[in-house]
Amino acid sequence: MPAAKLSSFFLPTLREAPSDADNVSAKLMLRSGMIRKVASGIYEWLPLGLRVLRKIEGIIREEMNAIGGQEVILPVVQPRALWDETARWGVYGKELLRLKDRKDGEFCFAPTAEEVVTDLVRREIRSWRQLPLMLYQIGLKFRDEIRPRFGVMRSREFLMKDAYSFHAGEEDVNRYYGEVVGAYKKIFNRCGLNFRPVEAQSGAIGGSFSHEFMVLAETGEETIVSCADPKCGYAANIERAEASRPEDAGRGASSADDPNFKKPEDIRTPGLHTVEEVADFLHESPKRFLKTQLYVLQGKPVMALLRGDHQLNEAKLAAHLGAPDIRRAGEEEYVKFLGCPVGFAGPQGHPDVPIHADFAALGVLNGVTGANKNDFHTIHINNPRDFKIAGSADLRMTTPDDPCPRCGGKIEWHKGIEVGHAFKLGTKYSQAMGATYLDKSQNPQPAVMGCYGIGVGRTVAAAIEQNHDANGIRWPAAIAPFHAVLIVLDEAEDSRVREAAEKLRGELPRAGLEILEDDREGSPGVKFKDADLIGIPLRVVLSKKSLDRGGAELKLRSAPQPEIAPIAECLPRSLSLLGLPAKEAAAITPEVSKL
Ligand code: ATP
Ligand code: MG
Numbered sequence: 001m002p003a004a005k006l007s008s009f010f011l012p013t014l015r016e017a018p019s020d021a022d023n024v025s026a027k028l029m030l031r032s033g034m035i036r037k038v039a040s041g042i043y044e045w046l047p048l049g050l051r052v053l054r055k056i057e058g059i060i061r062e063e064m065n066a067i068g069g070q071e072v073i074l075p076v077v078q079p080r081a082l083w084d085e086t087a088r089w090g091v092y093g094k095e096l097l098r099l100k101d102r103k104d105g106e107f108c109f110a111p112t113a114e115e116v117v118t119d120l121v122r123r124e125i126r127s128w129r130q131l132p133l134m135l136y137q138i139g140l141k142f143r144d145e146i147r148p149r150f151g152v153m154r155s156r157e158f159l160m161k162d163a164y165s166f167h168a169g170e171e172d173v174n175r176y177y178g179e180v181v182g183a184y185k186k187i188f189n190r191c192g193l194n195f196r197p198v199e200a201q202s203g204a205i206g207g208s209f210s211h212e213f214m215v216l217a218e219t220g221e222e223t224i225v226s227c228a229d230p231k232c233g234y235a236a237n238i239e240r241a242e243a244s245r246p247e248d249a250g251r252g253a254s255s256a257d258d259p260n261f262k263k264p265e266d267i268r269t270p271g272l273h274t275v276e277e278v279a280d281f282l283h284e285s286p287k288r289f290l291k292t293q294l295y296v297l298q299g300k301p302v303m304a305l306l307r308g309d310h311q312l313n314e315a316k317l318a319a320h321l322g323a324p325d326i327r328r329a330g331e332e333e334y335v336k337f338l339g340c341p342v343g344f345a346g347p348q349g350h351p352d353v354p355i356h357a358d359f360a361a362l363g364v365l366n367g368v369t370g371a372n373k374n375d376f377h378t379i380h381i382n383n384p385r386d387f388k389i390a391g392s393a394d395l396r397m398t399t400p401d402d403p404c405p406r407c408g409g410k411i412e413w414h415k416g417i418e419v420g421h422a423f424k425l426g427t428k429y430s431q432a433m434g435a436t437y438l439d440k441s442q443n444p445q446p447a448v449m450g451c452y453g454i455g456v457g458r459t460v461a462a463a464i465e466q467n468h469d470a471n472g473i474r475w476p477a478a479i480a481p482f483h484a485v486l487i488v489l490d491e492a493e494d495s496r497v498r499e500a501a502e503k504l505r506g507e508l509p510r511a512g513l514e515i516l517e518d519d520r521e522g523s524p525g526v527k528f529k530d531a532d533l534i535g536i537p538l539r540v541v542l543s544k545k546s547l548d549r550g551g552a553e554l555k556l557r558s559a560p561q562p563e564i565a566p567i568a569e570c571l572p573r574s575l576s577l578l579g580l581p582a583k584e585a586a587a588i589t590p591e592v593s594k595l
Contacts, residue, residue: 003486003505003515010047012036013530023219025464026151028473032534034460034481041148041156045457048534051481052460053159057138059190059478060161060454063183067176069134069163074113074120076140080106082115086432095143109142114429114451117164121447122435128168131437131447132176136163138456152457153417159456166430166447168437173424173448177209180422180452184213187454188419192476193463196416198224199236200423209424212237213454214416215462224414225398232407239315241398242405245359255384262366262380264348270375273343275308278377282368285309290367290381292345294329294337294353297321301329301337305347305357305389307364310396320356320393344370346378347387354390357383362392417462418455425449464535473535474557477578482516484508484574485536487527489543496547500567504542504552507571512580532557538578540570 010033017027018037029035034049045053061071077099083089089096089108097109110116117135125133138161148156163180167173181197188195193215200210214224214237226235236242254260272278279286289308294301295317302321304312318324331342337353338345346369347355362383371378383389404411430436430446439445460479467474477483486508488501508515516536518527524541531539541553541562552570555562556577565573575581 001514002509003517004482006516006518007520009516011534012046013533021151023150023153023465024468025153025461028464028468028533028535029151029461032473034534035152037151041145041154043152043155043157043457048481049460052463052475052479053456055479055481056191056456056459057159057161059187060138060456063187063190064134064136064161064163067134067179067183068132069136072135072137073139074110074116074137076110076142077107078110078113078116080108082119082433083108086115086429088115095145097142097144110139111141111143112160112451112453113137113162114164114425114449115433118429118433118435118449121166122430122433125166125435125437125447127438128440128445131166131168132172134163134165134176136161136452151461153461155457158458161454161456163452165450165452166435167449168439168445168447170426170448173426173450174209177422177424177450180450181211184211184420184422184452184454188213188215188459190478191459191463192478193459194466195419196224196226196235196414198226198416199234199240200421201240209450211422212418213420213422214414215419215459215466216414216416217462217465218415219465220415220417220462222416222418224416226412226414227404227407228410228412229404229407232404232409234404234406238397238413239313243358243360243394243396243398243402244405244408245394246363258382258385260365261382261385264378264380264386266371266376266378268375269377272377278368279308282377282379284368288364288366288368290347290361290364290369292347292370294334294345295326296329296333297323297326301333301353302326303345303347303350303353303355304395305355305361306396307358307360308368310358310360310399312358312395313397316393316395317356320391320395338372340370340372341374344372344374344376346370346372346381347383348372348378348381350387355387356395357389357392358395359392360396362389417458417465419459419462420452420454422452423450425451468535471529472533475535475537477537477580480514480535480537482514482536483578483580484513484515484538484540485527485531486515486517487524487531487539487541488517488519489524489541489545494544494547497542497544500547500552501542503567504540504570508540508574511571511575513571513574513578538574540574 012033014031017031021027021030036044099107141160142157195215197211197213199208200212223238225241269278275286275289286308291306291308293304293312318326334342366380368379369381427446435447436444464473491497537557539555546553550564551566553562554565
């Protein structure tokens with residue numbers, strides 16, 4: 001491809017971002033003319049933005065094909081009937097955009113495609129011999145997000161790569177899942193991004209089969225807990241991160257007449273509700289507190305018990321109880337089940353309310369807790385003398401002080417952006433929709449499935465969140481819209497410049513470098529500023545002055561100073577600065593391209 005000319009390239013840059021742009025990447029994508037907003041959560045991709053999107057798509061495609069994926073296009077408008085088969089028409093809620101055709105037939109706009117792809121496979125696959133099969137697409141999705149924000153990072157219409165694999169048996173999906181995780185690592189490495197695959201569900205028993213891929217960025221919405229020792233490699237979303245069981249948790253096994261137990265005593269704590277307020281008042285550490293939280297499960301109360309300095313992880317409680325539909329008790333329910341207002345409840349004196357304790361709460365000796373009456377707390381409460389527990393588990397959020405739950409080493413916390421998700425589905429969809437194959441003994445079996453998504457647009461935005469400075473974007477070379485911007489000055493008045501410019505205009509693109517030539521009228525200063533804003537990794541400036549100094553001026557977007565390279569050296573030097581393989585250039589020599 002010859003160098004693109006900026007004078008005719010559709011690149012409407014902005015000096016200021018629109019006021020509703022609410023994060024760095026949205027601001028920079030709007031300012032650099034990559035995207036425009038049409039309506040809330042709905043965007044246009046302009047040529048510069050599309051080039052980045054296509055590069056990431058290209059990398060994804062290669063890696064999906066490399067693990068045997070086959071590309072398809074599945075419909076974006078999908079019939080309700082398929083969504084009824086899995087009951088998701090009912091449960092998906094308002095994120096699902098529903099439409100009617102002229103005959104009043106009901107449809108939705110695809111937020112994902114499990115139903116459609118499972119329907120395809122049940123119609124076409126008969127035998128174990130046809131498995132495994134992995135189909136993927138890169139296509140638009142629509143989710144009517146409650147709060148679209150951060151530009152294309154959480155939009156309503158967005159481009160997703162979604163892949164679905166079908167297997168004859170559990171073992172094969174487990175094996176293939178590992179291949180997909182490997183392919184995802186290659187994809188984000190090739191994009192030049194700093195990322196972590198994190199466990200998205202507890203991996204305690206037999207390995208985890210749900211991973212989120214997080215691009216690390218200060219501005220990310222997700223918190224990632226990861227082991228500082230790369231040899232251990234433990235990493236999890238904070239929502240799922242395990243807390244290791246403290247050494248003294250076994251203390252809960254002591255008997256009711258333990259000589260260490262002091263006599264309980266009520267203390268007036270008027271108007272003091274939170275652990276912090278009461279701890280201040282009593283000059284006690286929050287670690288000495290037993291904190292209760294009341295939940296309701298099918299109309300019945302359940303109490304969670306935590307150490308005062310810990311926070312409950314509701315997902316862990318729900319998993320421990322095997323009850324995804326628990327809900328936090330309201331104020332009236334505290335009064336109804338415990339006879340006291342929120343803030344004054346304690347575990348003692350409620351034999352009919354099952355108490356589920358976090359491991360760390362088991363270690364609290366002579367604890368401070370609510371007295372189950374307004375304006376009072378009780379000190380010296382002990383398990384099992386003053387209350388009995390129905391169960392104990394890891395129920396809390398981890399803290400920065402917790403050790404790695406795998407190796408006991410130091411833990412690091414990072415902020416991240418979820419760009420990809422891999423998930424073992426099992427037979428949820430194949431069973432509901434009757435997608436079966438005949439096994440070796442001719443028995444019908446539901447296909448075992450996995451699904452694997454990557455937000456392509458979100459990856460573009462995440463790359464910017466991770467790679468920018470005060471002047472604009474700093475694209476990793478592999479996903480930059482162009483490799484280099486070429487700025488030629490003094491061409492009209494200097495034949496040496498003309499000659500060198502012609503050479504570079506021919507030679508650089510022929511070697512596979514994608515060049516944007518800023519041939520607009522205007523000062524070099526303005527051109528430099530725009531090149532920095534749109535984030536092109538390499539700037540090549542050719543002028544009388546640069547030739548006087550020995551060649552062309554090459555400057556990496558990330559380098560503080562330019563360097564001079566003789567014209568004959570410009571190509572190899574550019575390739576090496578960009579970290580692109582020289583063999584690529586050698587393979588497409590001018591001689592070859594003439595054939
Ligand atoms: P989130 O928790 O951020 O809403 P999700 O769990 O709903 O994501 P998946 O259903 O796993 O997302 O979709 C796969 C990928 O699609 C995500 O990893 C993300 O990169 C991307 N994605 C999801 N929702 C959006 C959105 N509203 N805008 C842009 N990309 C999205
Ligand atoms: Mg979502």
